[in-house]
Amino acid sequence: MEFEHARLETIAASRPLRYFEQVESTNSLALEWIREGAPAGALALTDEQLAGRGRLGRRWFAPAGTALLCTYIYAPPPEYILRSTMLGALAVVEVCNALGAANIGIKYPNDVQANGLKLCGILAEAVTHAKKTMVALGIGFNIRVDFSKTPFEHSAASLEQVLGQRVDRVEVLDMLLQRLDHWQERIASNALFEAWKAHLNMLGKQVEINTGGSIVSGIASDVLPSGALLLAHADGTTRQVLAGDLVVYR
Known part of the structure; x- marks a missing residue:
């Protein structure tokens, strides 16, 4: 209609x-x-x-x-x-x-x-x-x-x-x-x-992100005021990812 x-x-x-x-x-x-x-x-x-x-x-x-x-x-x-x-x-x-x-x-x-x-x-x-x-x-x-x-x-x-x-x-x-x-x-x-x-539904979960050129994974530990996602890796390091396709595993 x-x-x-x-x-x-x-x-x-x-x-x-x-x-x-x-x-x-x-x-x-x-x-x-x-x-x-x-x-x-x-x-x-x-x-x-x-x-x-x-x-x-x-x-x-x-x-x-x-x-x-x-x-x-x-x-x-x-x-x-x-x-x-x-x-x-x-x-x-x-x-x-x-x-x-x-x-x-x-x-x-x-x-x-x-x-x-x-x-x-x-x-x-x-x-x-x-x-x-x-x-x-x-x-x-x-x-x-x-x-x-x-x-x-x-x-x-x-x-x-x-x-x-x-x-x-x-x-x-x-x-x-x-x-x-x-x-x-x-x-x-x-x-x-x-x-x-x-309202974000993936914080604290294991995620994988396709940024269009590479795939990164880790725990979605936090987000920054800029909108960047903070990933925590098993070795204790962290990485900022600004955008990408995200798959939540758990």
């Missing part, structure tokens, strides 16, 4: 909005919009995404009416750009919790999970235009997908599956934007970092 244009007018009343029934990637549209002069707080939204971008160059699509697919544009201080996925993940977690979802956690660095199953993916991309750096914060949030009896049954979930009831995508979008607005104004705060850290 497509978004009702009349319903989206309530969103457009509070921020610049570009809505498309079908696109390849909202991040691509948002980056182009930034180069045209998009203001902070602007939103690119679609009902169906054919070639969304994920981490490490992955591509994925979402059928019409099944997900919340958007890119939020904002302008953090350059030194806090790396907190962008922190911002997006925390906002999604808070929306899920407000709706009554249980066992919601953040899998470092950019996935929100429900009972260990992927509920939402986040991709932040930065671009500089007119001497100002802005971020396109892409969010792909599974809303109305039944993954049972599919190849993703044991790896993905949707919000309606978790809640056991229907939700209104426009209401979820409105809630999400409120949390994104709230936290982007506090991107430099320790409160953002502490709230994000409290």
Whole structure:
């Protein structure tokens, strides 16, 4: 079911909005919009995404009416750009919790999970235009997908599956934007970092991380305000890893 244009007018009343029934990637549209002069707080939204971008160059699509697919544009201080996925993940977690979802956690660095199953993916991309750096914060949030009896049954979930009831995508979008607005104004705060850290689900566990060029493993002992993960090795040494694909073993 497509978004009702009349319903989206309530969103457009509070921020610049570009809505498309079908696109390849909202991040691509948002980056182009930034180069045209998009203001902070602007939103690119679609009902169906054919070639969304994920981490490490992955591509994925979402059928019409099944997900919340958007890119939020904002302008953090350059030194806090790396907190962008922190911002997006925390906002999604808070929306899920407000709706009554249980066992919601953040899998470092950019996935929100429900009972260990992927509920939402986040991709932040930065671009500089007119001497100002802005971020396109892409969010792909599974809303109305039944993954049972599919190849993703044991790896993905949707919000309606978790809640056991229907939700209104426009209401979820409105809630999400409120949390994104709230936290982007506090991107430099320790409160953002502490709230994000409290929802991480892999601290204290043995993990393996594919950084795109190498694989490192150890105990996920802590995270730093920059967003870096601190790995503790058996020989007593530690290593900082800023991002990568993470597998949790125990």
